[in-house]
Amino acid sequence: MLHMIEHVFVEQSLVAAFAVVGGLMLISNFAGRRLTGGRVHGSAIAIVLGLVLAYIAGLYTGGKKGVADLPVFAGIGLMGGAMLRDFAIVATAFEVEVVEARRAGFLGVLALALGTVIPFIVGALTAVAFGYTDAVSITTIGAGAVTYIVGPVTGAALGADSAVMALSIATGVTKAVMVMVGTPLVAKLIGLDNPRSAMAFGGLMGTVSGVAGGLAATDPKLVPYGALTATFHTGIGCLVGPSLFYLTVRAIVG
């Protein structure tokens, strides 16, 4: 019996994922309304719940893809994978108020520049503080603080050590997870309640998954504005990481 249910889940992976995520959302919305009196958004709870499940599944399977490493939940991997995630992000652009987005264009570019430089400097300084002295390792760890894709791309281009690469990816993933969980908590404090600040937020935070999750948990209307700038972040990071940033670090540390 159990085996047959498992078989259905494996065979109908994407359909099963819809049902599972739907159930998760239902529980989260209920918890948000009844347990927190509507103070915490149901989607914020669902995202945190997803991360917790990913942690438990990761401990159980030893894999890197959270729940998706369990064969019965493989469909979650497809549903939340880059393809459908990007498809849904593009769809949110249909709701963009063009005038508002264009007016904040310069702000977005400024945010992108700051959002690439600041995390890199912090990451690089942390690497130095922990005893790394070679330009390749310092650059790779610094790039990881930009996003978890910029890190390994930079590391691979520079031929970094695999332990340093792992550290770099972990930094980016940690940042993404922290953005998802932390954004709704600090949203009021940093004035994240309008399209302008959402565009600044997207450029500064970078990590598409972090921004996507963080804004969804904070206020859905801000999603397209944040996503618009955030999606340029990884590309720019991959551009300057192995080139400009590496050369600068090498010039400093010798």
Next chain:
Amino acid sequence: MTIFGVALLALCTLIGVFLGDLLGVALGVKANVGGVGLAMILLIAARAWLLARGKLGGGIKLGVEFWSTMYIPIVVAMAAQQNVVAAVRGGPIVLIAATVSLLLCFACVALLGHFGRRERAEDAQIRHGGAVIGGDLDDDAAPVAPPHAVRKA
């Protein structure tokens, strides 16, 4: 027809990602440069074009907006497949680098957000967008409506 909306969305995404790849090659980067952002701009342009010609029918809208309403569930599925174990086990260097850069960036959001900010009434389009991305296609629903009820448009 609904499929026209879905196909329009797919076409914009494909072209955008392709342009992002081209941009990456042109810049000598091993990554897609802003593909999704370019796709979003294409979709915004397509919407304006259809609207100006009076061709933005209910079917097309439904096809695109359905995927907007699926945004949050997809993000939840995305969260459920993150490598959280690696993040938790990263150790002090990972924690310090991530936390400090995050705090600085949050501070910058506060700073940049205030820069040139005007207080004004919220636009209906923005509010409608919030309702749709929140998971609700019904125009009359409050934007803070729980995002589980996808009703018929």
